[in-house]
Amino acid sequence: MKPIQVGLMGLGTVGAGVFHVLSRNQEEIQRRAGRGIELTMVSRRNLDAARDIVGDRVRIVADAREIIANPDIDIVVELIGGYGIARDLVLEAIAAGKHVVTANKALLAVHGSEIFAAARAQGVMVAFEAAVAGGIPIIKALREGLTANRIEWIAGIINGTTNFILSEMRDKGLDFDVVLKEAQRLGYAEADPTFDIEGVDAAHKATLMSALAFGIPVQFDRAHIEGITKLSATDIRYAEQLGYRIKLLGIAKRQAEGIELRVHPTLVPSKRLIANVEGAMNAVMVQGDAVGTTLYYGKGAGSEPTASAVVADLVDIARLATADPDHRVPHLAFQPDSLASTPILPIDQVRTAFYLRLCVADQKGVLANITRILADSDISIDAVLQRESAEGENQTDLIILTHETVEGAMRHALTQMQSLPTVLAPIVSLRKEELA
Ligand SMILES: NC(=O)C1=CN([C@@H]2O[C@H](COP(=O)(O)OP(=O)(O)OC[C@H]3O[C@@H](n4cnc5c(N)ncnc54)[C@H](O)[C@@H]3O)[C@@H](O)[C@H]2O)C=CC1
Numbered sequence: 476m477k478p479i480q481v482g483l484m485g486l487g488t489v490g491a492g493v494f495h496v497l498s499r500n501q502e503e504i505q506r507r508a509g510r511g512i513e514l515t516m517v518s519r520r521n522l523d524a525a526r527d528i529v530g531d532r533v534r535i536v537a538d539a540r541e542i543i544a545n546p547d548i549d550i551v552v553e554l555i556g557g558y559g560i561a562r563d564l565v566l567e568a569i570a571a572g573k574h575v576v577t578a579n580k581a582l583l584a585v586h587g588s589e590i591f592a593a594a595r596a597q598g599v600m601v602a603f604e605a606a607v608a609g610g611i612p613i614i615k616a617l618r619e620g621l622t623a624n625r626i627e628w629i630a631g632i633i634n635g636t637t638n639f640i641l642s643e644m645r646d647k648g649l650d651f652d653v654v655l656k657e658a659q660r661l662g663y664a665e666a667d668p669t670f671d672i673e674g675v676d677a678a679h680k681a682t683l684m685s686a687l688a689f690g691i692p693v694q695f696d697r698a699h700i701e702g703i704t705k706l707s708a709t710d711i712r713y714a715e716q717l718g719y720r721i722k723l724l725g726i727a728k729r730q731a732e733g734i735e736l737r738v739h740p741t742l743v744p745s746k747r748l749i750a751n752v753e754g755a756m757n758a759v760m761v762q763g764d765a766v767g768t769t770l771y772y773g774k775g776a777g778s779e780p781t782a783s784a785v786v787a788d789l790v791d792i793a794r795l796a797t798a799d800p801d802h803r804v805p806h807l808a809f810q811p812d813s814l815a816s817t818p819i820l821p822i823d824q825v826r827t828a829f830y831l832r833l834c835v836a837d838q839k840g841v842l843a844n845i846t847r848i849l850a851d852s853d854i855s856i857d858a859v860l861q862r863e864s865a866e867g868e869n870q871t872d873l874i875i876l877t878h879e880t881v882e883g884a885m886r887h888a889l890t891q892m893q894s895l896p897t898v899l900a901p902i903v904s905l906r907k908e909e910l911a
């Protein structure tokens with residue numbers, strides 16, 4: 476069979492990785508795919524910089540649209556990023572009858588419904604393994620390996636930059652800004668790193684996983700998102716003393732009334748494997764009714780780990796491109812006419828346990844008032860820790876772990892506790908998951 480021809484748009488960190496992996500493993504890849512996979516065109520605005528990476532054997536163009544217009548190109552790989560030009564180019568490539576491979580989770584989480592519908596209408600594939608947890612084959616696991624299961628929940632460390640920041644801050648005592656710069660230097664961070672630290676990138680990925688797991692459309696606008704910028708070293712330390720690590724988790728969970736879709740710093744028991752995932756590594760736990768709990772671990776960011784997923788998608792397309800579109804694996808795991816209208820729940824209806832830190836006056840009756848408010852809101856306490864406050868004399872830090880409750884009840888209780896004159900500073904509240 477004639478080699479499949481690939482055009483690559485965006486020759487940055489991941490694009491260069493794709494070129495290197497495809498070149499290095501060409502022979503092995505061909506034996507797997509059953510035909511050659513040839514990168515014949517790349518687009519980059521700086522032609523000389525592109526030449527330094529790909530040499531003379533690949534045609535370099537400044538305008539990505541030349542790739543789309545070339546009738547010899549079978550697959551277009553989009554590695555530019557963002558929702559702007561990338562959306563236009565992907566839709567144009569689909570309209571031109573090209574299969575598309577992308578690592579762009581932002582694009583698919585926001586415009587996925589439009590893009591998948593366009594691809595179905597044209598009978599082309601849109602593959603995006605690299606978009607969630609980089610090199611970890613989590614899309615493949617959800618879309619193919621776990622199809623027998625009713626999936627109950629997914630919880631993952633799905634942003635390498637923030638996990639790297641949390642690890643380095645805890646282990647080396649480095650400042651947030653210093654570690655973020657290092658993550659950018661290593662090629663982990665998004666072009667706009669606020670997407671990483673504010674939890675947006677993790678929410679893009681959690682949105683995609685929620686669609687694959689529960690057979691619902693991508694609904695990024697319904698995700699609840701909190702990043703790590705407000706997290707303090709004090710809470711990381713107290714969590715450790717209570718036997719927990721704080722991780723930025725992306726969570727998608729089935730409840731009777733709907734789906735929870737949320738990203739936030741989360742206390743996880745230190746003994747769980749996922750609590751010990753450090754640096755830029757990613758890990759995703761998936762709980763299925765038949766298989767039980769499974770864990771997928773590996774590099775979620777970086778040039779070649781991400782390229783590994785892009786090239787695997789190229790192989791999938793090389794193997795399946797000639798199959799009748801109705802018999803290919805569906806883009807979002809479920810058949811498009813079988814998507815459910817199960818709602819994404821508002822955050823008030825989400826159920827989690829909580830970690831609370833209250834800076835209180837060191838006097839009698841304070842704890843009693845707080846526990847009464849929690850009891851009145853039907854929130855039961857799991858553990859209480861009292862520590863001398865670093866903030867000043869005659870005040871103390873009260874750390875409370877609660878059992879699971881509805882978020883709305885906790886918000887009501889927090890308002891009441893905050894209004895007590897003996898509560899001296901804004902209360903810190905973090906969610907806690909046992910992940911058992
Ligand atoms: N870096 C990583 O570890 C991972 C990145 N991704 C995703 O992969 C995509 C690419 O990311 P990176 O390689 O890190 O970004 P990058 O910023 O290193 O590379 C993007 C490249 O696209 C080029 N570009 C911009 N506009 C263009 C246009 N109109 N035509 C052609 N080229 C254009 C830029 O000059 C740059 O060289 C993004 O969607 C990102 O979210 C996904 C997983 C991991």
Ligand SMILES: N[C@@H](CC=O)C(=O)O
Pocket residue numbers: 606608609633634635636637663664665671676775776777
């Ligand atoms: N910025 C992302 C890159 C991979 O998706 C991350 O840090 O995980």
Ligand code: NA
Pocket residue numbers: 604605606607608609610611612613614784
């Ligand atoms: Na992946």
